[in-house]
Amino acid sequence: xxxxxxxxxxxxxxxxxxxxxxxxxxxxxxxxxxxxxxxxxxxxxxxxxxxxxxxxxxxxxxxxxxxxxxxxxxxxxxxxxxxxxxxxxxxxxxxxxxxxxxxxxxxxxxxxxxxxxxxxxxxxxxxxxxxxxxxxxxxxxxxxxxxxxxxxxxxxxxxxxxxxxxxxxxxxxxxxxxxxxxxxxxxxxxxxxxxxxxxxxxxxxxxxxxxxxxxxxxxxxxxxxxxxxxxxxxxxxxxxxxxxxxxxxxxxxxxxxxxxxxxxxxxxxxxx
Ligand SMILES: Nc1ncnc2c1ncn2[C@@H]1O[C@H](COP(=O)(O)OP(=O)(O)O)[C@@H](O)[C@H]1O
Ligand SMILES: [Mg+2]
Numbered sequence: 001x002x003x004x005x006x007x008x009x010x011x012x013x014x015x016x017x018x019x020x021x022x023x024x025x026x027x028x029x030x031x032x033x034x035x036x037x038x039x040x041x042x043x044x045x046x047x048x049x050x051x052x053x054x055x056x057x058x059x060x061x062x063x064x065x066x067x068x069x070x071x072x073x074x075x076x077x078x079x080x081x082x083x084x085x086x087x088x089x090x091x092x093x094x095x096x097x098x099x100x101x102x103x104x105x106x107x108x109x110x111x112x113x114x115x116x117x118x119x120x121x122x123x124x125x126x127x128x129x130x131x132x133x134x135x136x137x138x139x140x141x142x143x144x145x146x147x148x149x150x151x152x153x154x155x156x157x158x159x160x161x162x163x164x165x166x167x168x169x170x171x172x173x174x175x176x177x178x179x180x181x182x183x184x185x186x187x188x189x190x191x192x193x194x195x196x197x198x199x200x201x202x203x204x205x206x207x208x209x210x211x212x213x214x215x216x217x218x219x220x221x222x223x224x225x226x227x228x229x230x231x232x233x234x235x236x237x238x239x240x241x242x243x244x245x246x247x248x249x250x251x252x253x254x255x256x257x258x259x260x261x262x263x264x265x266x267x268x269x270x271x272x
Contacts, residue, residue, distance in 0.1 A: 074249030122191030
């Protein structure tokens, strides 16, 4: 069942809004990106619940290099989604520093957050977050609507992205007519159409069987090989094993990083 709550729809709108007047500034920043795609320095996050406050992320330190393929693993409630939402500038943090390339992301206005998000980041969610009454083609094309691109051009580009994820023949189908794996492919095509530098995927295989999960990981690996940095949150060790490096989270703390045997320095490994 797609998540149609007001909060989810609002989040989807925020993901896709693209203030056009800021494009030039963002394009200028893009050329200045350092080899580090993102870096967190002692980041803390609290949720205020009634009168008390829940310390959800504790002094998080992590760095992801440009072109890396990284997983974040941890038990339910360990703070993975909160961390990913901060990285995706969907949520703010309370202390520390978050650097996206050479830009410190902190207490941005919604407009500023939207332009960094839309210029750099593509999102993929466990529940796909597709619009149920739109076709696959329209779902993929939606981010281009916010760029003021004509319908004809949007649909032409969206068709190319659907082809890239192997769904050209499914363009006119709505999500309810598609399998979970197909819906996730549509969501990935939608994430790619904005030409992001970074894909953030929150349990992208969480609703899929293991064979379909491997197919989605094949697709994410292929995307990684084109030079895009990919960060996947997962419960599944088989999914994590497909990435170059796994960051482990427990009770809001980074408790370790594993790299597969034989990997070179994981932090700075370039796309191969
Ligand atoms: N909006 C919120 N308000 C209050 N507490 C929250 C909110 N979102 C998450 N939490 C709490 O923060 C902790 C971490 O949640 P989350 O980041 O969703 O973990 P995970 O994705 O690893 O399951 C959990 O204890 C959860 O209940
Ligand atoms: Mg989560």
